[in-house]
Amino acid sequence: MPDRDAALDAIQRELTAFARRARHKAAQMHPDLSLVTYSMLDLVKERGSCRAADLAAHFMLDKSTVSRQVNALEKLGLITREPDPEDQRGQLLRPSEDGLRLLADAAERRRLAFRERFTDWTDDDIARFAGYLTRYGAGD
Structure with missing residues (x-):
């Protein structure tokens, strides 16, 4: 069990470092x-649109926290709000053109950074790593 505990400690340390870099x-x-x-x-971009309550549920955050974040995104011009056709009291959030542009630029920079980071990895290594991350994420 000591080897497993050491491996779990390493995983925790590396995931923390990964979050800091992110x-x-x-x-x-x-x-x-x-x-x-x-x-x-x-x-919001991935889903096309969603409500703030959907964000709160997905990220397991308090509605007031999500409200502040959504307001910040709106002030930055990165999202828009429109009435929810299924619930006139609710609003749907959609990425604005500026928001879509920012996400596209970020995705390209991330892709380049990952290509550089994984230069010495084989395609099989990358596929296994992707599989492990997907498996880990599915455990929630």
């Missing part, structure tokens, strides 16, 4: 964009 990269994309707001914008 926060730093988000700040480089836009000085007023946190990793949380970037992640929310990315999810």
Whole structure:
């Protein structure tokens, strides 16, 4: 069991370092964009549109926290709001043209960074790593 505990410690340490790097990269994309707001914008784009309550449920965040983040995205001109046709009291969030452009630029920079980081990895190594990350993420 000591080897397993050491491996689990290494996983925790590396995931923490990964999260720190991700926060730093988000700040480089836009000085007023946190990793949380970037992640929310990315999810809104992925879904085409969603409600703030959907973001709160997905990210397991308090509605007031999501409200502040959504307001920040709106002030930055990265999302728009429109009435929800299924619930006139609700609003759908959609990425704006500026938001889509920011996400596309960020995706290209990420792709280039990953290509550089994985230069010495074989295609099989990358595929296994992707599989492990997908498996880990599915465990939630």
